[in-house]
Amino acid sequence: MSPECVEAVSTLRGMARGHPGASSGERAAWEIMKNLTDGRPLDFSDCFVRLDGTGKRAVVILLVDLATGKTGLSDLH
Secondary structure (H helix, E strand, O other), X not given: OOHHHHHHHHHHXXXXXXXXXXXXXXXXXXXXXXXXXXXXXXXXXXXXXXXXXXXXXXXXXXXXXXXXXXXXXXXXX
């Protein structure tokens, strides 16, 4: 996993909140991480839109690393 991806995963995990009082961005980060780690289905575009700039950057870095083989889904557990 690249250093950028390690930071991106840390950012998303730090943002992720699944409780009922969570903000829409916290909930989106939680849903994205659950999708990547557990295969939970989600409307990815809706979640992405709800993230702030930091969260969006983290998702893009993570997806680029996954697409280029620098990171595997097993690295996210």
